[in-house]
Amino acid sequence: MRIALTIAVLTFLPGIPLAMALLRNVRDALSWISLAITLGLLWSTAVTFGLTVFHIPLTLGSVGGANLLPALLLVTNTRALRSARL
Numbered sequence: 001m002r003i004a005l006t007i008a009v010l011t012f013l014p015g016i017p018l019a020m021a022l023l024r025n026v027r028d029a030l031s032w033i034s035l036a037i038t039l040g041l042l043w044s045t046a047v048t049f050g051l052t053v054f055h056i057p058l059t060l061g062s063v064g065g066a067n068l069l070p071a072l073l074l075v076t077n078t079r080a081l082r083s084a085r086l
Contacts, residue, residue, distance in 0.1 A: 010044045014047075014071070015036040016036050018036070023039075047063065047067060051063065
């Protein structure tokens with residue numbers, strides 16, 4: 001159960017903000033969810049690969065912080081947040 005929850009968090013945590021910022025024109029809910037999952041998986045894979053290449057330990061703080069980065073950037077950028085709400 002913990003592994004499934006971890007996979008869901010690592011997928012949706014970066015995927016939803018990335019989809020909100022990048023896929024504003026996609027209105028169909030089913031395609032939006034699948035695209036958000038895909039973006040989340042790509043982001044998590046790229047972050048894990050980048051942390052491994054730069055020899056940064058894969059701890060909860062480093063992986064979690066890197067996966068929170070899209071959400072933090074979306075919240076702090078008012079223009080992107082406003083366009084994501086539309």
